Amino acid sequence: MTQDELTVEVASEKHLIYVDEILKTIEDAAKVRGTGIAKRKPEYVAQKIKEAKAVIALKGKRFAGFSYIETWEHKQYVTTSGLIVHPDFRGLGLAKRIKDLTFSLARTRWPHAKIFSLTSGAAVMTMNTQLGYKPVTFAELTSDEAFWKGCDGCINVDVL
Template sequence: MEIEISSCEHLMYVSEIQQEMYDSAQRRGTGIAKRSIEYLTKKISDGNAVVATENGEWVGFCYIETWSHGQFVANSGLIVSPNYRNRGVATLIKNKVFQLSREKYPNAKVFGLTTGLAVMKINSDLGYKPVIYSELTQDEEFWSGCKNCVNYEILMKKERKNCLCTAMLFVPENNNKVNGTEIQQSEIDEYNGEKESNLSV
């Protein structure tokens, strides 16, 4: 299996990715329902995503989004093809996209909102901590993205102070270890994204 920083070569998978994001949200009854083809295409083309493939077949996906003028970064849209679940793929993708985020935005806080226990565990292993919503970006565009979620009414009733999702945050100055390994700033700056490209599960 290959886990790569996205490029135009991966655009062939965009429709499958979009559909599985939608289907997965419907099955769970929560989460962001759908992103447009145009939105996902730009993420992939700009190298702001990670795509996992095996023998030419799409395996998994996650993308980077920035908020508050680059002060915050979110690793969003994590999805794994049903044929490849329960094989540790999500962990590998999250590690890869997290490293890409740290490389591109070394001073940004990395955050996520999730209802999934598995994602919470992965985030925790990467150094994220649970926080209240006020610790996240207050960028209106970010919160407007929640309008597609089935729980948006709950979020608004609670005045965006909390919802069913757990908020988690990685703060660079408070973290110098990832998975127990000391991370030097020079390593982040020099990270080329190629080490994990041939990881197998």
């Protein structure tokens, strides 16, 4: 399989049919030691899709990957979150394509916001560095309590 067979696009209502599979893929990944992805409810993921605050990757009609964006502190901060690639599509550079479009989407919609990606996984840290993200301390992130409450669903919440 090649990257040319995979489409990466801003999600829309036509992609709501993938919510359950997105959540299952996230749940399965969250069980893997060292993967710090937070579980989300179906309504939350569906809302991100409806608001065009998500990116989805497909091979034809088959789900391949996903990520979404969220704003904090009156849109001063934007986080790119929930990056997941289905196991069948890993190793193809798909995560980087999803992350790149997610970043572009955030920058287009909120050009003056600080964009960040919270991760505890080495692979995502490496990719973030390659994409130009710079590491910062937790103190430099949003102080929005709703953001930190959202971290409760992450297996690594105790280290945040």
